[in-house]
Amino acid sequence: MTPTASVRPAPDGPSLAAIPPSLAERVRFTAVEYAPRPENLPEEITWTSEIPAEITGVLLATEWLDNVPLDVALHTEGGWRYVLVDPESGAESVGDPVSLDDHDWLTKWWPNPEALPSMDGAPNLRVTWSDATSEGESGFGAARPAQESSLTARSRPGCPETPHSDYLRAEIGRSRDEAWADAVRKISRGLAVAVDYGHLRESRPVDGTLTGYRGGRQVPPVPDGSSDVTAHVAMDSVASAGAAVARCAYSLVLQREALRALGADGGRPPLSLAGTDPVGYVRALAAASAVAELTDPAGLGGHWWLRQPVGIPLGPAVAR
Numbered sequence: 001m002t003p004t005a006s007v008r009p010a011p012d013g014p015s016l017a018a019i020p021p022s023l024a025e026r027v028r029f030t031a032v033e034y035a036p037r038p039e040n041l042p043e044e045i046t047w048t049s050e051i052p053a054e055i056t057g058v059l060l061a062t063e064w065l066d067n068v069p070l071d072v073a074l075h076t077e078g079g080w081r082y083v084l085v086d087p088e089s090g091a092e093s094v095g096d097p098v099s100l101d102d103h104d105w106l107t108k109w110w111p112n113p114e115a116l117p118s119m120d121g122a123p124n125l126r127v128t129w130s131d132a133t134s135e136g137e138s139g140f141g142a143a144r145p146a147q148e149s150s151l152t153a154r155s156r157p158g159c160p161e162t163p164h165s166d167y168l169r170a171e172i173g174r175s176r177d178e179a180w181a182d183a184v185r186k187i188s189r190g191l192a193v194a195v196d197y198g199h200l201r202e203s204r205p206v207d208g209t210l211t212g213y214r215g216g217r218q219v220p221p222v223p224d225g226s227s228d229v230t231a232h233v234a235m236d237s238v239a240s241a242g243a244a245v246a247r248c249a250y251s252l253v254l255q256r257e258a259l260r261a262l263g264a265d266g267g268r269p270p271l272s273l274a275g276t277d278p279v280g281y282v283r284a285l286a287a288a289s290a291v292a293e294l295t296d297p298a299g300l301g302g303h304w305w306l307r308q309p310v311g312i313p314l315g316p317a318v319a320r
Contacts, residue, residue, distance in 0.1 A: 027057070055187045058168075061194045065233045068179045072107065072210060072231075073098050075168040080106055083169070102172050109237045111171045111204050169208040173234035177241035184242040187306035189311035192242065194198040195255070196303045198235035203240055205232070235304045255303040 030046040037047040051059070072083040074094060082095035099104065147204060183194050199205060209232040211223040221229045239250045253261075271286035307314065 033277045051183055051186050053186050055190055057190045058188055059183060059190065059192045061183065061192070061196075065176045065196050065230070065238060066196055066198075066230045068176045070175045070231065071098075071102065071172045072208060073102065073170045073172055075170070079137055080170070085223060087223050090220050090224075098172070101175060105172055105174045105177075105237070109173065109201055109234055111201065117137060122291075126128035141265060168205070168206055171210060171231045171234070173210050173237050176233055176238050180238045181241040181245045184245045184308055187246075187310040190312065191312065192308040192311075194233075194238065194306040194308075195303050196306075197237070197302060198238075200236045200295055201234075204234075233304075235306060237309070239306050242306070246308055246310045248309055250309075251305070251307040251314060253305055255305055258305045 029050060030052060031041075032048055032051050034049050038263045041047065072085075073080045074083050075081075076094065078097070080098045082098055084093045084095040085091070086093075097103075139277070159315065180192075180194065197209075199209075210221045210229070211231070212219040212227040212229050214227040219227050221227070223229055235252060239252050268288050269280075273280060275286065
């Protein structure tokens with residue numbers, strides 16, 4: 001039941017209608033996470049391992065989709081085939097042809113491999129790695145290649161590097177599409193927002209984006225449970241899946257564009273402010289530095305923001 005607030009009329013004044021409750025009174029926070037609940041988490045925040053149903057409000061998924069497991073495929077002379085990985089060593093081998101559903105997804109959402117130069121010989125899956133570090137310990141930091149790194153850069157700045165093979169690799173995003181569609185389906189009325197590193201169909205990375213992180217450092221993507229194995233998100237495919245559920249338009253923009261549209265330009269405060277208000281100048285300078293980091297195209301500014309409304313309008317200036 002939604003709480004309401006009311007006031008008594010003044011003795012000599014007109015009756016006052018009930019005053020709507022404040023936002024703080026109406027908001028309920030729920031964290032969805034498989035990890036155990038933190039001991040110091042305020043008791044007002046609900047902790048659960050599953051997305052609750054019948055949400056009225058905002059569902060925010062920050063770097064969630066890039067952790068949803070997916071299959072990797074290799075386009076060989078015989079067509080698309082799954083890449084098999086040894087769970088202990090990370091060694092790769094070529095598996096069976098992809099399923100019909102995965103083939104349909106690749107046909108629709110991944111560039112046509114026939115447009116690439118032909119390559120002779122068997123697929124080369126030998127992978128070499130050199131050390132690369134993240135700018136920060138959090139999952140938000142963009143990886144930077146080490147000097148003379150043997151890693152092959154991704155298709156745009158700010159993306160962690162990936163191992164190289166002689167054949168086109170693809171990360172089949174069908175599982176991410178289904179996860180996002182299911183999340184959108186849990187909303188009765190409100191907005192679903194996904195923030196993630198990703199790519200669009202016209203600029204898919206030829207080598208894929210699969211990588212691993214351990215303690216803020218980039219490591220080979222070995223699925224032995226010792227590191228965070230992640231891959232960027234096919235954001236246009238995910239957006240299409242969510243829109244099919246919500247039956248309304250979505251917005252998909254880069255984080256730097258979204259923040260600048262909200263007025264966060266990262267500009268330095270005028271130096272004259274330092275003479276009249278030194279404390280205010282320092283605060284403004286710190287805020288500008290934070291915005292510059294959040295909008296850096298080679299870092300956090302490379303995140304995509306996907307907004308999917310459900311039962312509410314989306315402004316035409318950002319709708320697709």
